[in-house]
Amino acid sequence: MKTCTPIFLLASQASFWFRFSICSLIVTLGGRKIVRCGNPSGREENSKTMDAKPQDVTGEVTMDVVRHLERLAYLQLSEVDRASLVGDLSKVLGYARSLTRLDLTEFEPQTHAMDQANVMRADDVQASSTLEQALANAPQAASPYLQVPRVLE
Amino acid sequence: MTQQENLPALELSRRIRSGDLSVVESTRRSLAEVAQRNPTLNAFVEVWSDAALTRAAELDHKRVSGESTGPLFGVPIGLKSNLCVTGQLCTCASKMLSNYRPTYSATVCQRLLDADAILLGRTNMDEYAMGSGTEYSIYGPTRNPHFASGPNAVLEGYSPGGSSGGSAAAVASGMVPLALGSDTGGSIRQPAAFCGVYGLKPTYGRVSRFGLVAYASSLDQIGPIATTPEDLELLFQVIQGSDRLDATSLSREKVQQVEATLGHKSLKQLRVGIIREHAEQDLAPTVRRALEETKEYLKSVGATLVEVSLPKQAQAIATYYLIASCEAASNLSRYDGMHFGHRAQVPEKNATLEQVIAASxxxxxxxxxxRRIMLGTYALSHGYAEQYYQQATRMRQAIRQDFAAAFAEVDVLLGPTTPAPAFPIGAHRQDPIAMYLTDQFTVSANLAGLPAISVPIELTNFQPDESRLPVAVQFHAPPCGESRLFAVANALHERNQSAKLGAEA
Incomplete structure (x- = not known):
């Protein structure tokens, strides 16, 4: 029997799952169970935080840019990582510059390899993961809950 | 080592079916081969001996009791460490997943079991399939089974390529006749070329990705690695096919419809495209000779060679690394250390969820x-998404149109798999772009969703100062044109066999 666990799904759904996963956490906090619905950071300032950085289009990557990307990507780096990323990202983006300068407006953006759209299938009920399976790989759990750090101030 | 141990899968399965060899016996031989060779090569990172032997005994029982046997009956197979098997570790060679045991199996793994194969263990890879050398792994690097001889040989050994380097090295060294890899930008074909075996990246959608840990979902495909084209096709036939668990998998009707329009071509009718832009590329002398010898051979069997142009080739690497990194940044956002995966122990008493996620x-x-998460985050961020990500998706369209125009004139395209044979372990560690450039001929197939095969070529002569590392050529076909690739590979395999005999004589 195949179980259908929503762990490795399609890219288009990845960020959805990230949000969904956080939304659906049931959090144990000081003995009280709180159902948290919403974004992990309560990103009201979403549009602002998604800005890569105020800088000119030469795409020079500075230490400030790296620190900012670190926050966007929820990725804590060491000082050594940061220093090497300043150089590496500049190099890779510099390499990509020949591409960014071309006029490609005649080509429609293509995000997928194949021209498949609206793939439908019968909406029949199938077995899914059990509670035990869903918690099996959790770093910390107290069935039927996942335990996570506090999310409220 | 007896001769039997390195049998191709088809022959091995035939002998087992005929009763010459029991499955337990064959599995033991494979395990012994791993025990002997793996300490040097580090191709397998985990061997499932007990499970494999238990299953082997079950299969022997099945055969004796006269039940029908699957197409891979008793054949041991290596799986790249990014494929899920219920209850077995699936680590992606990453600390993040070092304790992760999936509670379900990938569709391809289930199909292998249904075909009566033996899942022998999991193989080394670059972390999350991001790399071209099987060096970025928590298990340390894998070594290429081919050690160069001659004055330029390198002591510490050569890279098997990557990211499916463990699978390619396991097959090339005779530990297993077959293995599965995954190919996002060349990760099956490049290691197959470096290790002297056959590797196929199928048409996007022909093989289900359910249970493959996602790296760049619009580019990822699972595919086979084998020592003969027949084995490669056998394994491909077992794993391919539509799957309700992967909405991007192609339906059988669609595949049959496209295959019917492609039709059947004999080698004599085959028009082989030679990519003009490749002639200007900086290729290692042995790779160039492999291409020349392949062309000569194809001409000799009656195929027509036609020069075609893929003018956007030069932009393929930049396009690929932007798209792949953007998709990776998105896909890998699921690793938050909450549901599964590594969670950091943050010392601050009141550490917030965000802090723990970032630290994990x-x-x-x-x-x-x-590096790729940061690049993807940059290229997708406000103010840069148009300049980088969108521009790359436009170029992807242009590259696809280039291929479509070429396939209006020819049936398959011939070119190198890699610009040079295997590089010494650690050669590109300090320079990401040099490493990315080893994929310059392979990424286009992923961007355009095309099937492509890497075929090892036995050179008829080597210069005295050349290291005898394997070299390969690559063929591209239109979508669902895998059978054309197998046909060409079969012909070249025969040529290789006689070249080998010629060299020994």
């Missing part, structure tokens, strides 16, 4: 994964 990701991911 910082500890769990290695350098190359971080």
């Amino acid at each position: 990701r910082g500890e769990g991911f290695g350098a190359e994964v971080k």
Whole structure:
């Protein structure tokens, strides 16, 4: 029997799952169970935080840019990582510059390899993961809950 | 080592079916081969001896009791460490997933079991399939089974390529006749070329990706690695086919419809496209000779060679690394250390969820994964998405149109798999772009969703100062044109066999 666990799904759904996963956490906090619905950071300032950085289009990557990307990507780096990323990202983006300068407006953006759209299938009920399976790989759990750090101030 | 141990899968399965060899016996031989060779090569990172032997005994029982046997009956197979098998570790060679045991199996793994194969264990890879050398792994690097001889030989050994380097090295060294890899930008074909075996990246959608840990979902495909084209096709036939668990998998009707329009071509009718832009590329002398010898051979069997142009080739690497990194940054956002995966122990008493997530990701991911997440985050961020990501998706369209125009004139395209044979372990560690450029001929197939095969070529002569590392050529076909690739590979395999005999004589 195949179980259908929503762990490795399609890219288009990845960020959805990230949000969904956080939304659906049931959090144990000081003995009280709180159902948290919403974004992990309560990103009201979403549009602002998604800005890569105020800088000119030469795409020079500075230490400030790296620190900012670190926050966007929820990725804590060491000082050594940061220093090497300043150089590496500049190099890779510099390499990509020949591409960014071309006029490609005649080509429609293509995000997928194949021209498949609206793939439908019968909406029949199938077995899914059990509670035990869903918690099996959790770093910390107290069935039927996942335990996570506090999310409220 | 007896001769039987390195039998191709088809022959091995035939002998087992005929009763010459029991499955338990064959599995033991494979395990012994791993025990002997793996300490040097580090191709397998985990061997499932007990499970494999238990299953082997079950299969022997099945045969004796006269039940029908599957197409891979008793054949031991290596799986790349990014394929899920219920209850077995699936680590992606990352600290992030070092304790992760999936509660379900990938569709391809289930199909292998249904075909009566033996899942022997999991193989080494670059972390999350991001790399071209099987060096960025928590298990340390894998070594290429081919050690160069001659004055330029390198002591510490050569890279098997990557990211499916463990699978390619396991097959090339005779530990297993077959293995599965995954190919996002060349990760099956490049290691197959470096290790002297056959590797196929199928048409996007022909093989289900359910249970493959996602790296760049619009580019990822699972595919076979084998020592003969027949074995390659056998394994491909077992794993391919539509799957309700992967909405991007192609339906059988669609595949049959496209195959019917492609029709059947004999080698004599085959028009082989030679990519003009490749002639200007900087290729190692042995790779250039492999291409020349392949052309000569194809001409000799009656195929027509036609020069075609893929003018956007030069932009393929930049396009690929932007798209792949953007998709990776998105896909890998699921690793938050909450549901599964590594969670950091943050000392601050009142650490927030965000702090723990960021620390877990910082500890769990290695350098190359971080580099791609950061690049993808940059290229997708406000103010840059148009300049980078969208521009790359437009170029992807242009590259696809180039291929479509070429396939209006020819049936398959011939070119190199890699610009040079295997590089010494560690050669590109300090320079990401040099490493990315080893994929310059392979990424286009992923961008355009095309099937492509890497075929090893036995050179008829070597210069005295040349290291005898394997070289390969690559063929592209239109979508669902895998059978054309197998046909060409079969012909070249025969040529290789006689070249080998000629060299020995």
